[in-house]
Amino acid sequence: MFVTPAFAQSEGSDAVHLPPQSDAAAAHGETVHIEGEHEGGFPPFNSEFYPSQLLWLAITFGVFYWVLKRVVLPRIGSVLENRRDRIALDLEAAERMKSDADEAHAAYEQELAEARDRAHKIAQEARDSARSDAEKERKRLDADLDEKLDAAQARIAEVKRSALGEVDQIARDVTDAILREVAQIEASAEEIAGAVDASRG
Template structure:
């Protein structure tokens, strides 16, 4: 507005084709008028008479900016946020599944370890029982062999004893017959001597009893 008035003052009025010459000093230029208005009136955007237009253009600019953002930037941001939310949800689901799989794997490992320990304990117990059974069987077999050998030895001892006793009786009978014949010069039969030796042996056994 100020520039337009200044330019209007600098133009020379014309009548038809010929310029009208005015008397006096030349009119001021537009730059000089603008500087003078700024120095005397202040900065126009800060003048109260321009506040209504400034608020109107501010509202129009804000509305246009809001419309542009709501149509372009906000949907893109909403899509990015939604994708990020979906990705985070998928990652959380995957993490929960992996945690569940890890827990199942740990439980299966602990169960396998417990079963392995139980099997090893059972194998060791079976080995001890088998060794004990083998030792008992070996001991019984050795005892049976010893009993058999002892019985056989006792049988042989009994045979030897019986044979020795028989030989002793025979020797005693022969010795007694020889002594009697030598001392008495009598002819004593072997049967009489045997009866006498048996009677003496029976009497000795009675006295020992």
């Protein structure tokens, strides 16, 4: 059995103090080799240990690669696949919502255009109806005024005829009175009426 015990140096002495050996080791006669200070420095930097270090490096790298390939990478791949599927679904939903929004906007524009056309037609019909009603009212007022004017003209003509009849009678009476009072002439009613009519004509 090869044993490398811990050693300590005392000040000013190169003596090595060994721990007491167990009775069992002494009984079996095991040889204990005592080494001085390590030669070559820090063991990982010692070329004597390079082969074992390379072996353990290869084993560790292999185990790490196996774990990475069998455990880590599949999980990362599944996460990326799930995220890719989720992004694809989100993009599809966004595209569908955009399409729905475009359709809704087109329907809104069409309804707005139809509403404007209806409003224009209603306004035009209202203007036409108001113009027709105003024309009817104007014609009715014109007819009423014509009737009233005709009635007024008829009444004026009647008054005129009545006035002219009275004027003729007054003129006849005045003429008869003048002829009798002034000229001392007796004239018949027919002669006086003829003279009045001749003077008026």
